[in-house]
Amino acid sequence: MKSRKHQKQVEKALKTALKRDRARTNVLSISELGLLEMSRQRQEESLLSQLASTCPICSGHGHVKSPLAVSIELQRNLTTLLKQADIEKKPFVPKIVISPAVMQRLRTEDAKILSELQDTFNTKLTFVAELHRHPESYAILDSETGQVLHSSGGAKNA
Numbered sequence: 001m002k003s004r005k006h007q008k009q010v011e012k013a014l015k016t017a018l019k020r021d022r023a024r025t026n027v028l029s030i031s032e033l034g035l036l037e038m039s040r041q042r043q044e045e046s047l048l049s050q051l052a053s054t055c056p057i058c059s060g061h062g063h064v065k066s067p068l069a070v071s072i073e074l075q076r077n078l079t080t081l082l083k084q085a086d087i088e089k090k091p092f093v094p095k096i097v098i099s100p101a102v103m104q105r106l107r108t109e110d111a112k113i114l115s116e117l118q119d120t121f122n123t124k125l126t127f128v129a130e131l132h133r134h135p136e137s138y139a140i141l142d143s144e145t146g147q148v149l150h151s152s153g154g155a156k157n158a
Helices: 004-018 047-051 067-087 100-107 111-121
Strands: 025-027 038-040 094-098 126-129 138-142 148-152
Touching: 004 025, 067 094, 067 100, 067 111, 067 138, 067 148, 094 100, 100 111, 100 126
Parallel strands: 094 126
Antiparallel strands: 025 038, 094 138, 138 148
């Protein structure tokens, strides 16, 4: 639409039609590229928020921690629990329940670190992989009592 007169007629017709709308609107003039910009106050929730809910697993962030990140977090929490038991002179034989992906990581890249932990704290680490456990979820239990000492990530299955 090249004619400025026709552009003004379109703008005027749109503004007239928008007067019936309850929402506040702002209409800008048609640009040199032939684009008309307008903004409109939202009256209801967005269609997405009406038709979807926040993911209970990722809380809407849409990412899952990698097996490396979960492994590092697990090692830190396990080390803290082992140090605490050592300070308190309590026997502690951990049982760690994890996802298969993290189990694979621990068996391969992190095997040496876990071996060193066992040697340092004179304990035996037991790992159990649960097929349907969320990739971010793990639990550290006392294998003697079955008490969950630490649980983290994703859907808590412990």
